[in-house]
Amino acid sequence: MKALVYDGPGKIDWRDHPDPVLQRDTDILMRVTKTTICGSDTHIIKGGVPDTPQGTVLGHEGVGVVQEVGSAVTNVVPGDRILAACVSACGYCRFCTAGQYGQCLNGGWALGHLIDGVQAEYARIPFAQNSVYKIPDELSDEQVLFLTDILATGYEVGVLRGAVAPGDTVAIVGAGPVGLSTTLTARLFSPANIVVIDLVDSRRKKALELGATHAVSPEEAHEVVNGLTDGLGADVTIEAAGFPKPFELAAALVRPGGHIANIGVHEEPATLHLETLWAKQITLTTGIPSGLTIPQLMKAIASGTLDPTSMISHRFDLGDMVMGYETFKNAAETDALKVVLSS
Structure with missing residues (x-):
């Protein structure tokens, strides 16, 4: 063959x-x-x-x-x-x-x-x-x-492990196929906002087509998420890129008591900023479907x-x-x- x-x-x-x-x-x-x-x-x-x-x-x-x-x-x-x-x-x-x-x-x-x-x-x-x-x-x-x-990964490792719930603000960092699969399946839980963050304009546009309420660059992410949450941060952040900066952005955007769900496949270390997270009572999950x-x-x-x-x-x-x-x-x-x- x-x-x-x-x-x-x-x-x-x-x-x-x-x-x-x-x-x-x-x-x-x-x-x-x-x-x-x-x-x-x-x-x-x-x-x-x-x-x-x-x-x-x-x-x-x-x-x-x-x-x-x-x-x-x-x-x-x-x-x-x-x-x-x-x-x-x-x-x-x-x-x-x-x-x-x-x-x-x-x-x-x-x-x-x-x-x-x-x-x-x-x-x-x-x-x-x-x-x-x-x-x-x-x-x-x-x-x-x-x-x-990818659809099972976005749903199981992102949406379910991130505990997305109705009315949540969800920030998805990375609009590749897995991030877009997460966008599609997050809608099943009726979050109030799905903010997709990516460097590439065409992928941000695709995220909006698939149900994201906002699609922004990394530089805009904090302002948009804070504006939607009265400065608290996202209820759920989902890292779907697999690089240090997107992971650190996902950690920085989460509210106290929120969830960070990592989906991305990482080849190098990323910094977990416990100096800012230690008291925030966050839940961090990883895995494959x-x-x-x-x-x-x-x-x-x-x-x-x-x-x-x-x-x-x-x-x-x-x-x-x-x-x-x-x-x-x-x-x-x-x-x-x-x-x-x-x-």
Whole structure:
């Protein structure tokens, strides 16, 4: 088969790669129909995720059709349309039994990180009983593709862990795909204000299209948030960029007793200013998604409440994967958000 292979920092190649095979009775094989590129993939390519082995097929966001199932898999059969969650969950370790699939001791974020992923014609999906979901006939592959990661991440790690509530002022720092997914799903809780903060004008405009009440530059953030909250600060701040300055801005914007939810993938240290935060009684959360809300979000898409396809900026054939990466990497020039690749 053809696949996008990581050959070490700065090196990727779309080339022939061995077909996947079932390795355990809990595996399935999936023919990939659509996949997409994530910021985490670019972190790997830059060398920011050093435990990714050279020769790994990248990608952890994919939908497709079941080709073959292991003997222990009972939730899907060959021919089913499925989405594969970005995290693989064994279902029996101490973290899985607590619903923390992202911390699974036997899986977690494995696809496209520690094992071959889904930016390929075919993929092996481990622990399929807990890690894949059937796609209803009324939904297209594109409608559910982002449930595999960014929509679930924005909702679970940002909105739910940030404890967004009706009437809140929510500040989201970073308007890339994950920040925009957070904007979309935060609306489900009817906050009074959603303030999206980003350096790029086109992304601020997109945030307003997706439901933000305000979209501002970092330099404007304090004035806008303070003006909306009588100087108290945001009830919830969500860091969705993965760099020190955005994290420190999220911490500076939160009110006493508020929540800071970190989503961004960080490659370098950020300063936690405890000299100003120690007495503010804030809650700080981090993590990656479990995917357990995927069925819930799928119903919201089916009802028309959520439209993730509004984040698609570019479409390519699967064989144009390298071009897709170039487009995604140069988002400042291409206005790329989510790049979808189809077989």
